[in-house]
Amino acid sequence: MSTSEECGIMESNSFNMDNLDTLGGELHDLVARRKVLGPCYRLFYQHPLHLVRGRGTRLFDADGTEYLDMYNNIPSMGHSNPAITEAVTRQMQLLNTHTRYVHENILDYAEDLLSTMPDEIDRIMFMCSGSEANDLAVRCAQLYTGGEGIIVTGEAYHGNTALISGLSPSIGKTVAMSRTMRMIPSPDTFRLGTEDLGPWMCDQISAQIADMRRHGIKFAGVLFDGIFSSDGVIPGMRGFLKPVVDLVHREGGVYIADEVQPGFCRTGDAFWGFARHGIVPDIVTMGKPMANGIPCSAMAIRSDVLDAFAENNPYFNTFAGNPVSMAAAQAVLDYIREHDILAHTHEMGEKLREAMRDVASRHPQLADVRGAGLFNGVEVVRPGTLEADRPFAAQLIEQLRENRVLISLCGPYGNVLKVRPPLVFDDADLDFFVSALETSLEQLER
Numbered sequence: 411m412s413t414s415e416e417c418g419i420m421e422s423n424s425f426n427m428d429n430l431d432t433l434g435g436e437l438h439d440l441v442a443r444r445k446v447l448g449p450c451y452r453l454f455y456q457h458p459l460h461l462v463r464g465r466g467t468r469l470f471d472a473d474g475t476e477y478l479d480m481y482n483n484i485p486s487m488g489h490s491n492p493a494i495t496e497a498v499t500r501q502m503q504l505l506n507t508h509t510r511y512v513h514e515n516i517l518d519y520a521e522d523l524l525s526t527m528p529d530e531i532d533r534i535m536f537m538c539s540g541s542e543a544n545d546l547a548v549r550c551a552q553l554y555t556g557g558e559g560i561i562v563t564g565e566a567y568h569g570n571t572a573l574i575s576g577l578s579p580s581i582g583k584t585v586a587m588s589r590t591m592r593m594i595p596s597p598d599t600f601r602l603g604t605e606d607l608g609p610w611m612c613d614q615i616s617a618q619i620a621d622m623r624r625h626g627i628k629f630a631g632v633l634f635d636g637i638f639s640s641d642g643v644i645p646g647m648r649g650f651l652k653p654v655v656d657l658v659h660r661e662g663g664v665y666i667a668d669e670v671q672p673g674f675c676r677t678g679d680a681f682w683g684f685a686r687h688g689i690v691p692d693i694v695t696m697g698k699p700m701a702n703g704i705p706c707s708a709m710a711i712r713s714d715v716l717d718a719f720a721e722n723n724p725y726f727n728t729f730a731g732n733p734v735s736m737a738a739a740q741a742v743l744d745y746i747r748e749h750d751i752l753a754h755t756h757e758m759g760e761k762l763r764e765a766m767r768d769v770a771s772r773h774p775q776l777a778d779v780r781g782a783g784l785f786n787g788v789e790v791v792r793p794g795t796l797e798a799d800r801p802f803a804a805q806l807i808e809q810l811r812e813n814r815v816l817i818s819l820c821g822p823y824g825n826v827l828k829v830r831p832p833l834v835f836d837d838a839d840l841d842f843f844v845s846a847l848e849t850s851l852e853q854l855e856r
Contacts, residue, residue: 678783
């Protein structure tokens with residue numbers, strides 16, 4: 411399926427600066443001042459938000475208007491979580507330096523985080539962003555296998571370094587992809603008509619490995635986000651990635667699990683997204699939610715895969731693994747355990763999908779509600795068809811914003827509602843969201 415509404419992830423609902431004069435007062439002036447930042451940045455919404463405060467699942471703008479955050483997975487333990495704020499403040503008052511001095515925080519956290527991983531993954535290195543983690547992971551994979559070829563999905567987003575932007579087709583159609591990368595189509599369960607994607611994915615990957623060989627490119631591995639976030643949030647049936655991992659290993663490659671989005675209990679089935687499938691990756695990358703908004707990321711890896719890189723490559727990242735970031739990350743891990751966030755996420759995810767399906771039963775524009783835990787996607791289509799309706803989806807998220815719910819879009823056609831609240835989402839939030847969704851649909855249907 412193709413559509414003229416295809417767009418990159420950065421453009422899904424971005425403000426058009428040509429409409430600056432439609433804004434008034436201080437908001438106009440603040441948006442106009444963003445010229446100093448250059449033309450690359452994007453703002454959400456046709457009426458951008460000036461946010462000044464957050465607490466839990468709620469955000470507040472400069473006028474005091476309260477919004478429900480159904481999109482932001484970075485502060486996954488809630489905006490301004492007091493436990494994490496306290497941990498960061500306490501460490502800031504003591505010391506913040508780099509990893510070339512000995513410090514307990516990085517060692518304690520590294521050991522604690524690795525305890526959540528399969529035994530085969532026994533080393534961990536820290537960075538500041540998911541982009542950096544994926545960059546290092548790909549370099550390790552290439553040195554370990556002696557190959558260059560990496561396979562991703564057609565709408566993948568893995569970061570913005572020079573190496574990783576070439577493996578992130580969802581950034582935009584004009585961004586050059588690496589000559590050694592190959593893409594398989596988005597694993598679209600809605601249009602493929604099956605939740606068991608394993609055989610289909612294996613066929614697609616095998617075809618791309620064969621194409622690499624025809625072009626003299628040695629296969630190095632795959633880089634997959636196990637819930638295929640940018641591809642439209644595709645959980646599929648549990649276990650479908652098992653034959654994929656087996657195929658990758660038979661072909662001499664490594665499996666890199668990008669857990670920047672599905673990790674840290676987000677899927678509600680397991681601490682890590684890959685664990686839904688009973689697989690053991692060779693490399694795991696993570697970022698965004700691991701320190702609840704403090705820049706922090708990591709690459710966990712099998713020691714033999716890391717050794718191939720480390721033999722000739724020292725690695726130093728000035729701010730990565732600093733005591734403050736490690737204090738924040740440890741506080742997140744402690745909070746997850748103390749509040750049983752995994753069980754909570756599973757329970758609230760079930761309730762959320764049931765409620766959205768109830769709304770969809772009255773509004774045929776919502777054709778497919780899918781997800782795991784508090785990571786969900788809703789297909790917006792022309793009623794009675796499989797045809798994506800991006801214009802209506804874009805109108806819907808703008809209308810939800812007017813009804814004080816913040817949400818965004820994803821997928822190859824830009825028509826999938828990305829429903830991904832902080833993991834402290836509760837029953838009151840659910841009622842607020844469902845009411846706003848129903849109201850927004852009714853308003854657009856008039």
